[in-house]
Amino acid sequence: MIIVAIIAALILIIGIGMYNSLISKKNQVANAFSAIDVMLKKRFDLLPNLIETVKQYTQYEGETLTKITELRGKALSANATEGDKLALDQQIGTAVKGLMVSVENYPDLKANSNFLNLQTTWTESEEQIAAARRNYNATVTTYNNAVMMFPSNMFASMLGYQTVPVLETAAEERKNISAKELFNS
Template identity: 40%
Template sequence: MLGTYILIGLGVLILGAVVLIYNRLVAKRQMVKNGWADIDVQLKRRTDLIPRLVDTVKGYAAHENTLFEDVVAKRGEALAAGDDPQARGAAESALSRPVARLVAVAEAYPDLKANQNFLDLQKELSDTESKIEMARRFFNGAVRELNTAVESFPANLMAGLFGFRTSAFFEIETADRALPSVDFKEE
């Protein structure tokens, strides 16, 4: 009789541990999804700003057609990259380069630099880049926690059983996101 109680107690203890580990994995996976949604919102905001920025600069720098075409093409690739953090990170890094060049070209036009619409767009783009960085840090922290939980014992035994997988980090190279400071003054 005592042996039966011990087995029942042991079974309840094991079941409780399974439930706790499962719920912990679910919570961490939800944090990753939440983090990705935050990044996606900011990336879409940046993507929506780009055509307005291009249109504003176009009027002043009509001879920069290849740059405008490059921005539009890279924006399309970024939109098409979907929800895969690695593919999206690469596409967003590729988009950052021509956008930085676009802002640099704008620096060569004093009338454009003084244009309030351009200044507002430039400020919005800078704010969005900061928000992307914050969202990326949150997402990567959530991914780190999920990956650690999925790969740690005893959760790793259950993670595979219940379909929990590690996630990829979202990375945009910092150098790619930095908007260049360009001075076209002649010496």
């Protein structure tokens, strides 16, 4: 009888430990995504200044600026989900990259100190988001391993824990860039 009680207590202690570990890992995933969300908000907040600065010097980029403004509004809306924000961020990033390329046609804008400061801040923001995404993916991998590996997978399945997808690079960002096309355009 004592042996059965010891085994039951041992199983209970192991179960509690695994449960707490799964909860901790799940919270770490949520925290890692929250860090991305904060970085996205910071970057979205840069957009109005960038748009106003570019507007002062350009006449022909109105469509791109309008698109960026609309995407920012959608991303900051209260009903935007995590997935929506990430998708909109990719669209904004693509639009801003196109805008930065078109800035080459405006030498006065390229030399403007406010624009140069915004461009530097934008680049720093992109680097911070990339670092936050790497951290998120590492955290998700740790969580997914706990959900999928024995023996914690038994507790995870009983408690309804499921794997979480890692953040992947958009297909268009994975394309190989042709230097010939880049410099001959």
